[in-house]
Amino acid sequence: MGADGGEPLQNGAGADDESMPPNEARALTAGEKPPELMEKTANGETEVDVEGVDSGAPEFCGLTKEELMRYANDPFWVRLRWVLLAVFWLIWLAMLVVAVVIVVLGPKCAPVQKLDWWQKDTIYQIYPRSFSDDSGDGVGDVAGIRTKLDYLKDLGVRSLWLSPIYKSPMRDFGYDISDFRAVDPLFGTMEDFDGLLADAKERDMHLIMDFVPNHSSDQHDWFQRSVRREDNYTDFYIWADGVGGGPPNGWQSVFGGSAWTYNAARGQYYYHQFLPQQPDLNFRNPNVVKEMDDVIRFWLDKGVDGFRLDALKHLFETEDLTATEPRLPNTTDSDWGAFNHTGVTTDLPETFDVLSGWRSICQEFEDKDGEHRRVTRGW
Ligand SMILES: [Ca+2]
Ligand SMILES: [Ca+2]
Numbered sequence: 621m622g623a624d625g626g627e628p629l630q631n632g633a634g635a636d637d638e639s640m641p642p643n644e645a646r647a648l649t650a651g652e653k654p655p656e657l658m659e660k661t662a663n664g665e666t667e668v669d670v671e672g673v674d675s676g677a678p679e680f681c682g683l684t685k686e687e688l689m690r691y692a693n694d695p696f697w698v699r700l701r702w703v704l705l706a707v708f709w710l711i712w713l714a715m716l717v718v719a720v721v722i723v724v725l726g727p728k729c730a731p732v733q734k735l736d737w738w739q740k741d742t743i744y745q746i747y748p749r750s751f752s753d754d755s756g757d758g759v760g761d762v763a764g765i766r767t768k769l770d771y772l773k774d775l776g777v778r779s780l781w782l783s784p785i786y787k788s789p790m791r792d793f794g795y796d797i798s799d800f801r802a803v804d805p806l807f808g809t810m811e812d813f814d815g816l817l818a819d820a821k822e823r824d825m826h827l828i829m830d831f832v833p834n835h836s837s838d839q840h841d842w843f844q845r846s847v848r849r850e851d852n853y854t855d856f857y858i859w860a861d862g863v864g865g866g867p868p869n870g871w872q873s874v875f876g877g878s879a880w881t882y883n884a885a886r887g888q889y890y891y892h893q894f895l896p897q898q899p900d901l902n903f904r905n906p907n908v909v910k911e912m913d914d915v916i917r918f919w920l921d922k923g924v925d926g927f928r929l930d931a932l933k934h935l936f937e938t939e940d941l942t943a944t945e946p947r948l949p950n951t952t953d954s955d956w957g958a959f960n961h962t963g964v965t966t967d968l969p970e971t972f973d974v975l976s977g978w979r980s981i982c983q984e985f986e987d988k989d990g991e992h993r994r995v996t997r998g999w
Contacts, residue, residue, distance in 0.1 A: 737826055738926065738995040741778035748785055748807050749793065755808075762803065762812040769819050779826040781928050785813065786832075789839050791897040795930065796837040800915040817923055826925035828995065833912050833974075834931045835898040842911070843899055847886045852907055857899045858891035860941055868941045871965055872956040874934075879965070893934045893965065903935055903974055916978055920985045926995030932975070936968035 683691075691697060752764030762785060772780070784794035787802040794804070803810050820827050836843060845853035860868040860880070867880035867889050873896075880889040881896040890899045901908050916927065943964050951958035961967075975996070982994035 736993050737779065738993060738997075741826060742776050743779040743781050743828065744772060744775075744777040745781045745783065747783045749783075759806055761806070762808040762816050766812070766816045766819050769816075769823055769825065773823050773825060777825070779828060779925070780820065781828045782830060784830045784832060789837055789897065791837070792895055795832050796835070796839075796895065796898045797832055798837040798839040799841075800836075800912075801918050814922065821923065828926045828928055828997075829919055829924050830930060831916070831927040831996075832930040833901070833903075834934045835892065835894060835900045838897045838899055842901075847883055849886065855902055855905045856908055858902050858937065859886065859888045860891070862889055869944070871937075871945065872954060872959065874956045876955065891937065893931070893937075900934070900937070903970070904939070909974060909977065912974075913977060913981060916981050920981065920994060924994075925992075926982070926997065927978075928997055929975075929978075932971060933966045935974060936970045937965045938963070938968065 746765055748760045751760040752768050753760050754763035754767060755761055785803050785807040786797040787799035787804045788794045788797050803813050817827055842853055842856050846856045862868060867878050871879040873879040873892060875894050879891055879893060882889050892899050903909060945959040945961050945964045948958055948960055978996050982996060985994050
């Protein structure tokens with residue numbers, strides 16, 4: 621009941637508000653009383669008669685169902701709804717068409733390349749001397765490596781790079797090879813190696829051999845024959861007469877000192893980029909190239925998966941023994957590192973011809989046994 625005994629409120633709006641659309645009438649906030657409930661006091665203050673009014677109840681100020689339906693059925697709003705619906709679906713359809721056109725006409729991604737084993741394998745270098753000793757003599761060996769294959773595979777290793785195990789006087793820890801086709805007794809036997817290779821293949825692991833083509837040991841049969849000037853071996857190494865009672869030129873060894881050592885038995889100097897016990901092979905001699913090709917074939921025939929090529933940039937030297945190597949800036953000593961060797965004793969373009977030949981030999985084996993790649997890599 622209103623304070624003045626007037627008509628009760630309807631939905632928060634005055635009964636005589638019909639001329640105004642309901643949604644344009646001012647909405648009352650919760651707790652606010654309509655003007656009909658307000659009256660003036662004697663001192664002009666406004667008071668509210670709250671009797672009979674639940675001041676805590678929320679007031680509903682929205683449209684009635686009848687009012688809502690009247691607007692919903694208005695032809696203008698009906699048409700507007702249909703137009704908006706049509707526009708929505710047209711935009712949706714247009715986006716679908718554009719997406720299909722982009723997919724059909726857009727540039728295609730390159731097919732995913734299937735990586736070969738040498739491109740994706742984790743390659744683990746094994747230094748046999750210190751890796752695992754099976755014989756108990758304190759030096760690692762091939763049989764010791766065999767015992768660790770499961771361990772290596774558990775680590776995620778899929779390819780092994782074996783540092784030199786060839787027969788060697790060990791003046792340079794196996795990088796001075798006296799027989800490129802034999803296993804040094806320190807590391808075991810060829811049967812041990814064959815067993816290692818078989819075990820690796822059984823575990824789907826690959827084996828890469830260290831290959832040291834630049835030089836041999838001075839104990840190699842080839843060098844001994846070359847000292848004696850035997851046929852076919854006379855020019856197997858780089859021999860030269862001395863100049864002025866000294867070496868043929870001032871080229872330095874990587875390991876220090878002159879790169880030339882005099883051999884009294886032959887009466888000439890021989891060239892060595894590394895130790896005097898590591899004479900450089902003469903890759904300008906086709907017989908040397910053929911011998912090393914055969915070494916590559918020997919190990920590929922056994923089933924190895926590739927080679928790590930050692931000291932490749934040292935393979936060739938210029939034939940002009942009068943060529944000098946320019947000194948690098950800010951150097952005064954005579955060490956190998958004080959000179960620019962490019963084009964004189966390192967990085968000669970002839971290297972690519974030999975390398976290409978080794979690559980072709982690997983290709984022969986790939987063609988024989990299908991897609992399995994054999995790799996030659998320099999590190
Ligand atoms: Ca051992
Ligand atoms: Ca060389």
